[in-house]
Amino acid sequence: xxxxxxxxxxxxxxxxxxxxxKVISISEHGKQELAGDLKEYGYGAPLFIEYEAGGxxxxxxxxxxxxxxxxxxxxxxxxxxxxxxxxxxxxxPRHVRSLDNGAFLESGEMVSTxxxxxxxxxxxxxxxxxxxxxxxxxxxxxxxxxxxxxRVRALSDYLASIHxxxxxxxxxxxxRIRDLIGHGECIMGLTDNYPEQFDFIDRDLLxxxxxxxxxxxxxxxxxxxRLCQVHGDFHPWNILFxxxxxxxxxxxxRGEWGEAADDVTCMTINYLFSSLVRxxxxxxxxxxxxxxxWENYLERTGDRGILEVAAPFLAWRGLVIASxxxxxxxxxxxxxxxxxxxxxxxxxxxxxYNAVSRYLRP
Numbered sequence: 001x002x003x004x005x006x007x008x009x010x011x012x013x014x015x016x017x018x019x020x021x022k023v024i025s026i027s028e029h030g031k032q033e034l035a036g037d038l039k040e041y042g043y044g045a046p047l048f049i050e051y052e053a054g055g056x057x058x059x060x061x062x063x064x065x066x067x068x069x070x071x072x073x074x075x076x077x078x079x080x081x082x083x084x085x086x087x088x089x090x091x092x093p094r095h096v097r098s099l100d101n102g103a104f105l106e107s108g109e110m111v112s113t114x115x116x117x118x119x120x121x122x123x124x125x126x127x128x129x130x131x132x133x134x135x136x137x138x139x140x141x142x143x144x145x146x147x148x149x150x151r152v153r154a155l156s157d158y159l160a161s162i163h164x165x166x167x168x169x170x171x172x173x174x175x176r177i178r179d180l181i182g183h184g185e186c187i188m189g190l191t192d193n194y195p196e197q198f199d200f201i202d203r204d205l206l207x208x209x210x211x212x213x214x215x216x217x218x219x220x221x222x223x224x225x226r227l228c229q230v231h232g233d234f235h236p237w238n239i240l241f242x243x244x245x246x247x248x249x250x251x252x253x254r255g256e257w258g259e260a261a262d263d264v265t266c267m268t269i270n271y272l273f274s275s276l277v278r279x280x281x282x283x284x285x286x287x288x289x290x291x292x293x294w295e296n297y298l299e300r301t302g303d304r305g306i307l308e309v310a311a312p313f314l315a316w317r318g319l320v321i322a323s324x325x326x327x328x329x330x331x332x333x334x335x336x337x338x339x340x341x342x343x344x345x346x347x348x349x350x351x352x353y354n355a356v357s358r359y360l361r362p
Contacts, residue, residue: 002105002108004026004047004108008110009110010051011109012109012112013053019054021053022053024050024051025050026048026050028048044065045064045066046061047062048061049061049062065082069171069175073172074256079103082101083116086098099114100113101114126240128247129241131237131240132236132270134148134236134241136274138285142278144285148285148289150244151241151245153245154247155239155293156297156300158247160300162229162231162263163229164228165228165229166229167228168224169227170227172227173221173223173224173259174221176262178221180217180316181214183254185254186254187209190316193323194324198324200336209315209343212343212346213316216312220309220312223259223305226260226305230255230258230260231252232253232262234249236270238251260303260306261310265310265313265317268290268294268353269314269321271287272341272356273321273338275290276337277334280333287356290356291353307352307353308349311348315342315345318341318342322335322338340360340361341356341360344358344360
């Protein structure tokens with residue numbers, strides 16, 4: 001974070017209050033609450049500001065949040081907490097009032113965001129056709145072209161290249177595995193959004209899967225040496241192809257760093273899904289695509305350890321493609337096959353990508 005200067009605070013307060021401001025002091029002293037003898041750790045280091053405005057002497061506390069492994073690893077985590085605090089403080093009786101929230105620019109300038117109600121993202125427009133159209137075509141015709149296989153290699157090569165970028169932050173790896181289980185977009189978020197009862201799917205089945213995934217968390221959460229750069233939502237709807245193997249990816253999700261198995265399973269389970277819809281099993285062109293993706297990735301990376309951590313990621317993505325919310329009109333038997341796959345994968349210590357038919361047997 002840039003250093004907090006008197007000039008930056010003065011300009012910020014004058015814009016906020018729409019009147020001249022004189023900053024008298026900025027210090028770490030005069031905190032409203034001291035740590036005491038026992039408590040050492042805190043999420044941030046508040047600054048005490050003394051200033052004059054409108055002929056009156058005023059005081060304020062500038063609070064920031066430091067990166068930490070308590071769910072504050074990412075800039076977005078810290079922004080979320082601070083944005084929430086501004087409104088929430090002021091809605092609770094007898095709570096200290098929030099005057100504003102804001103952001104530091106790289107230059108050290110401070111900008112107000114307190115009046116914001118929703119945030120947005122503006123991106124460039126990129127031409128291309130969603131990769132899911134390719135899978136739809138192959139599912140209809142039953143046959144993949146040479147270009148389809150080239151695209152499988154290109155996507156697998158891409159993941160091998162981005163996953164080669166590593167970081168040594170064990171706590172961030174544990175965070176990613178924890179989020180896999182409990183995040184609202186991940187395993188528990190998926191199970192909580194299943195209907196109370198849908199065909200053969202009931203609370204007991206979903207609870208069994210959750211419990212198995214928690215066991216997997218304890219098995220793999222200390223594999224911090226595996227932390228790498230990831231996309232985080234590498235599925236066919238987030239890839240735009242143009243001619244040949246020229247493509248752009250969209251909508252990176254849930255953090256820059258994580259587990260390589262997240263991306264690899266996210267894509268390859270869609271080959272399995274399309275094959276189940278077409279054949280009721282992994283077969284034909286989709287089986288070739290599935291195996292090619294895995295074999296090419298393993299050859300490029302030499303990462304056989306991915307097979308030891310893939311199970312809960314496959315379970316998560318399986319819960320997505322089997323969800324009556326996301327996929328309400330699946331052919332008979334497909335949903336049951338996906339749940340059979342999930343349960344069998346979770347019950348096996350190592351994922352054997354070349355023996356998927358075994359996981360599809362009840």
